[in-house]
Amino acid sequence: MGRGARRKFVGRPGCGRAFATAVAGGKTAGGNAATSRGNAEMTESTKYLLSEDRLPKAWYNLNADLPRSCPPPLHPGTGQPIGPDDLAPIFPMAVIAQEVTTERWIDIPEPVREVYRLWRPSPLIRARRLEKALGTPAKIYFKYEGVSPAGSHKPNTSVPQAFYNQQEGVKRLATETGAGQWGSSLAFAGSLFGLEVEVFMVKISYEQKPYRRALMETYGAKCIASPSPLTHAGRAILERDPNSNGSLGIAISEAVETAASRDDTKYALGSVLNHVCLHQTVIGEEA
Structure with a gap:
């Protein structure tokens, strides 16, 4: 490199965009070939590993920006809108408030952020083959959530749910699972905050x-085949069909019954409800 030349680094470390050009007298050393090669490397980047400082400090609540309020869920017994008092037997108050x-x-509690740091931020990946298949000039990106200890996006909500329950003195969590992703996620979260988990x-x-x-059992959870003889709901199904293969609805009934019948137990759910959607916004906010 000639006299007065200097090396300049462009791009942010960790994002796959850093490259170097040698500048001498205001011109690029090596001519257009070096520049073209550097640009090609940038445009071909597929995976972006975000730094930990991108981890959000707050979840985004979509309810704040909806044009109108969502209709409240109805109580299955009365047909009336469900209020906080109806939810208190099975959910901690912090989750009900959310x-x-x-x-x-x-705000994301700091103990939750500390756990998130085990795998977050998750990788940002460009879907080049999808772009090509669609024939679109748009750049399409997605976040890969399989890097979590449970192998899915579901610890994004199981961790805060376990934290809020632990803070309110809850000792046990009951839940349902179909293929096992949610059960694995809650088992993982429960092990971090000293909670027994029954799936x-x-x-x-x-x-x-x-x-x-x-x-699930490795993380310390108790896993029970549903329908089971342990609950009224499970026994009723088994009386009608001893060979029942079960369903998610039956498993939910057993988990909710368990939570509602024990003072030391709450219920945790991995989909559907507002607070679950809230916790999942960490995916997009960090990108």
Whole structure:
């Protein structure tokens, strides 16, 4: 490199965009070939590993920006809108508050962020083959959530749910699982916050997916084939059909019954509800 030349680094470390050009007298050393090669390397980047400082400090609440409020869920017994008092037997108050709030930003507790750091931020990946298949000039990206300890996106909500329950003195969590992803995620989260976890797993999956069951048990959870003889709901199904393969609805009934019948136990759910959607916004906010 000649006198007065200097090396300049462009791009942000960790994002796959850093490249170097040698500048001498205001011109690129090596001519257009070096520049073209550097640009080609940038445009061909597929995976972007984001730094930990991209981890959000708050979840985004979609309810704040909806044009109108969503209709409240109805109580299955009365047909009336469900209120906080109806949810208190099975959910911690912090989760109930998140279910109904219209605040735009909800702070992520630092103990939850500490756990998130085990795998977050998740990789940002460009879907080049999808772009090509669609014939679109648009750049399409997705986040890969399989890097979590449970292998899915579901620890994004199981971790805060376990944290809020632990903070309110809950000792046990009951839940359901179909293929086993949610059960594995809650088992993982419960092990971090000292909670017992009881998982009612749809019987057909319990038998067909022994490794998911093994993962739950490795994290310390108790995994039960549903329908089971342990609950009124399970026994009623078994009386009608002793060979029932189970269903997610049956497993939910058993988990909710368990939570509602014990003072030391709450219920945790991995989909459907507002607070679950809230916790999953960490995926997009860090990108």
